Amino acid sequence: MTMILVVKSVDQHPSIREALGSVVTPGETVYFLRLPTVRCLGPLIQEISPMVEYDVEYTIDCLPEGYEVSDVVDFAVEVGADRICIGIFERTLTGKARIDDLTQSIVLHDHVSGDLVVGEDTIILENLSYEGEE
Amino acid sequence: MLRIEFQIRPAGISSKLFDLEEQIRSIEVDNALPATGERIFLFLTVQFDDDISEDVIAGQLPNTKVVDTTKAEVNQHTYYLSVVADISEVSVLALLTKNEAIPHRIVSQNAHLNVVATVRDWTHLKEVAGTIESEHGSLELVGTTQTETIGFPLGGNKIKRNMSGKLSDKQLEVLETAYQMGYFRVPQEVTAEEIANESDISRSTLSERLRRVEHNFCELLFGPQR
Numbered sequence: 541m542t543m544i545l546v547v548k549s550v551d552q553h554p555s556i557r558e559a560l561g562s563v564v565t566p567g568e569t570v571y572f573l574r575l576p577t578v579r580c581l582g583p584l585i586q587e588i589s590p591m592v593e594y595d596v597e598y599t600i601d602c603l604p605e606g607y608e609v610s611d612v613v614d615f616a617v618e619v620g621a622d623r624i625c626i627g628i629f630e631r632t633l634t635g636k637a638r639i640d641d642l643t644q645s646i647v648l649h650d651h652v653s654g655d656l657v658v659g660e661d662t663i664i665l666e667n668l669s670y671e672g673e674e
Numbered sequence: 675m676l677r678i679e680f681q682i683r684p685a686g687i688s689s690k691l692f693d694l695e696e697q698i699r700s701i702e703v704d705n706a707l708p709a710t711g712e713r714i715f716l717f718l719t720v721q722f723d724d725d726i727s728e729d730v731i732a733g734q735l736p737n738t739k740v741v742d743t744t745k746a747e748v749n750q751h752t753y754y755l756s757v758v759a760d761i762s763e764v765s766v767l768a769l770l771t772k773n774e775a776i777p778h779r780i781v782s783q784n785a786h787l788n789v790v791a792t793v794r795d796w797t798h799l800k801e802v803a804g805t806i807e808s809e810h811g812s813l814e815l816v817g818t819t820q821t822e823t824i825g826f827p828l829g830g831n832k833i834k835r836n837m838s839g840k841l842s843d844k845q846l847e848v849l850e851t852a853y854q855m856g857y858f859r860v861p862q863e864v865t866a867e868e869i870a871n872e873s874d875i876s877r878s879t880l881s882e883r884l885r886r887v888e889h890n891f892c893e894l895l896f897g898p899q900r
Contacts, residue, residue, distance in 0.1 A: 560854070583760075615852060632679060632816060632817040634679070634790075635677055635819060636817030636818055636819045637817055638816065639815040639817055647800075647815065648799075648800055648804070652798065653732070653797055655796060656795065656796035658818055658819050665796070
């Protein structure tokens with residue numbers, strides 16, 4: 541199993557913990573995919589300690605400056621991601637997880653489908669399949 | 675299931691009413707029932723900035739028959755409109771139901787049409803969003819949450835009308851002032867002292883009235899206290 545954690549902020553601990561804690565099976569490969577605006581994931585990773593605490597292998601990758609949603613989807617296809625986890629940073633007045641432009645673009649992308657689960661701090665797209673992608 | 679909230683540009687009856695010279699604060703679709711063919715009964719709550727006559731409203735809606743206009747007892751310049759219109763006047767409602775999504779709220783304000791609906795899953799969300807986006811030009815997802823139940827379709831009007839008869843004018847006035855000033859926001863945008871000053875009553879009277887409001891709401895929800 542392979543998972544992508546989209547990292548939008550260095551203060552994303554709750555969503556990463558939720559993703560790692562609730563959906564990862566031991567030995568899973570995790571790709572921390574950071575936005576270009578997010579610098580230096582060292583302290584975040586060190587604090588969460590994915591290998592020790594969650595028994596997962598991980599790598600850190602970065603989206604290019606001026607990235608588009610296709611960059612995220614291409615990356616997901618390339619690594620064969622079964623899951624994409626996106627942090628929830630804000631709730632609406634009625635308690636819904638607020639959706640930003642990037643999340644909307646991924647969720648409504650023509651070529652990505654699967655199951656969408658809204659957690660406490662993370663939106664989890666799982667059982668992913670990629671139609672029309674090579 | 676997923677409860678979703680999204681925004682599109684106002685269209686149909688909403689955009690026609692927004693074109694009125696009288697300023698409109700919000701238009702909410704409270705209910706809709708089939709009439710004949712492509713015609714439907716529409717029940718709307720419209721908040722204006724000033725009083726308005728039925729003739730002015732009817733003049734703005736040429737293909738729509740205004741059946742009734744009732745001024746709300748509470749909320750100044752709020753009107754309950756009952757009209758018979760083409761279903762295309764609320765195309766977002768038609769698109770939701772044709773795609774088997776459940777509409778919960780359809781409210782136009784601040785140049786947006788805000789919609790809350792329930793869809794089965796991610797695939798259904800994409801179908802519904804795709805159909806609405808191609809019809810309305812753009813769609814912005816605002817939020818989503820997981821839900822186990824379909825919930826109650828539209829019908830916010832019923833709650834508003836039920837509530838209004840259960841509270842005294844003074845209670846409603848203080849509740850509205852507190853609400854509009856942001857007393858129920860987290861964090862609070864105003865102190866009790868400021869609301870009391872605005873309402874020209876003492877802190878203790880404010881507290882008493884708000885508690886009576888809460889008590890009456892609870893009675894409505896749970897029945898008489900045991």
